[in-house]
Amino acid sequence: MSKLKELEEMLSRGRISRREFLIRSSALGLTAALSPALLGTPAHAQKPKKGGRLRQGLGECSTTDSLDPGLIPAAMPRNIDWQVRNNLVEIDYKGNAIPELAESWEATPDAAKWAFKLRKGVQFHNGKSLEAEDVIFSVDHHRKKDSKSAIKGIVEQIKEMKTDGKQTVIFTLEGGNADFPSILADYHLPIVPTGTAGAEWEKGIGTGGYILVSFEPGVRALTRRNPNYWKEGCAHFDEVETIGIADVTARTNALMTGQIDCMNQCDLKTVHLLKAKPDIQVIQVTAARHYTTAMLCDIPPYNNNDVRLGLKHAIDREQILKAILRGYGSLGNDQPIGPSYRFHATPSELPQRKYDPDKAKFYLKKAGMEGHVFKLHAADAAFAGAVDTAVLYSEQAAKAGIKIEVVREPDDGYWSNVWIKKEWCMVYWNGRATEDGMFSISYAADSNWNDTHWKNERFNKLLKTARAELNDAKRREMYVEMQCIASDDSGNIIPMFADIVDAASTKLKFGPIGAQFELDSSRNTERWWFA
């Protein structure tokens, strides 16, 4: 019976179509006619119930965590941040930008000037009313000259901010950006009361569904429901206890013994055992997170595209997906716009590159690089299993006569000393809400985080044009072309996209799951409820 349940889950999450569902379930010989999943309503279509204390165990926690949104590095502080604060814009489970604190917005035709209208009657936890100046303060915290914020580079595109009365904020951008609302949905940009500074950040005053009671970084946070929450139908728990559990085995044990109700990042090696437990549900979503190897395109021999193409054909993506991710993911095609994006290129537009040792050999011969020993720098700090991936890759490449030497780097200081410094290394990217976001941050010629130093004229031209284009059909054409260019020319070898795999007790109920970050895009505390 569990196979049918699996199919139902997949259908309710839109991973397979109803036709597919019928075909597969009849192939199993099961009567699917009575399956509620075919009724067109989500499997968990009950009305949310209020109450209970949610205890969640999150990996990615550290005693150095801060609630200053500019410095939020990882899952635990991000989840807490979205318990107590809101953004102007929210990304829903389909990946669209929907109104949150901003009721509506409109743009000039060149997408360079945006006016956001704020909701009325929203209050912060300290009683202060939300006004336009709070928005300007919150964004300026990242924009100001001596800001240490991680998102400073992104908000630099805002040339000017003005209030138009107490409820409207007008942003003038350096250039047109049709995805600007999605940028405001970034977890670094929640709205806080004007004047928050220094130790005030750690108090977590915001407009969110929960009020911060206590926070011990890396250890535990306790929040209680905000009785005054402006968002209807959200925030059902009385209290939320967020516990930082860095060790995945400890996290899994805690879930199995009932000490926590949900966790993020299951251990892929043992998740099939978790699935077999009747009181635990494993939540798997296709996400934009992907693992790459970045070649510096301005250093020989990687400055020769034949070398890059040769190496791209020397990797067996299916084998790596199976061995490293145990199949919890999808194949990558050397460009970062995966199946979860709106404008993802279909296989007919961009065929999936396959493992082809002969072609690999051919390209390297053309470049005169046979016999060259390529050094691939790897550490598990890049992503769990990065070193294994590199070793597996070097075996696969050996079959094409290509020699890859895996250089093991220390985890500590990986992002300062190896990434964008060594000529070829392992990397991970979380993906962004929009295609422009992803391309701009890692592939644009002028980005600080372009880890391949790739400068393709046509690509950069299309990037700027597509960014300001408000017509979806035209945008799609441009993004598809950019994906093809990236796949054939860029310095990134992307073998796979990683699914988000979390687990929760079956006592927890939810609607469709978002795929931005783990645990329903880090917003599980306001969306889920106890049965």
Added chain:
Amino acid sequence: MHTIAGMVLKRIALGVLTIVMISFLISVGIEALPGDVAQAILGQTATPETVAAFRRELKLDLPFYVRYFSWLQDFSRGDFGISLANGRPVAQMIGWRFSNTLFLAAVAGVISVPLSLLLGMLSALYRNSWFDRMISTITLTTISFPEFFVAYILIAVLSVQINLFPSISNLNESMQFWQKLHIIILPCLTLTLAVFAHMMRMTRAAIINVLSSPFIEMAELKGLKRSRIIVHHAFPNALSPIITVIVLNLAWLIVGVVVVEVVFVYPGLGQLLVDAVSKRDLPVVQASGLIFAATYVTLNLTADVLAMITNPKLRNPK
């Protein structure tokens, strides 16, 4: 007692000097590691501007000697400074976690010390019997396994299979005393199994050593019961090495339990130290490192003093 007081004063002075030297070495060590707080915190999202802004705000652009001496000045006045990573006062962060570490060490000590003394004495009493051999084998086995291995086995059996104890020990302030005890039983068991062997075997060896002396033979000839001989006559004379071992193990229980803290998610000082080092948060590393150093120095001193007191030969060095 003049010698003891004199010795204690001398040792305290040396201890202070040791701690200052250690603080210097810690600073040098962190400085020598690649990267700094700014790069460690910002990670993949670091840009040259934000890293520079971070450094300016935390005065990390000043030369090493300036920063070290200003820290030393504050520290000697009792000001532990604020964490570079999230601006919290270090004393506050450390105070709570250190008391947690002490709590765990105390409970583990209360279980392991009497148990190892008792079993040590019994082993000495029945030495070379199957009981003695069995105890020795078991304890040597448990001390040879890495703590996380023992921890995982205990969790698997006592928590997951039979849901007797919680699998993670996430202590927090709102818990009652007995709740706290219940939640740390498994880490205490793990730690007990780790330190037990050393203390027990030393007890056994020291007692057996004393048992070969003439006055013990006299007591036997007088017809005293064996157990009375061991408890009243042999044991007090064997105290010196036993105390040393016990105190050293207690020091380890405070300082060496990072692995157990990680596996059981126990909010102690070890985990804080590891996180702070990986983020190059110097004030926190200094404060934690020096607390550990002071613990060792103090406990070593205690061990030496007690050893002297219980061993008349050392009391009057003639």
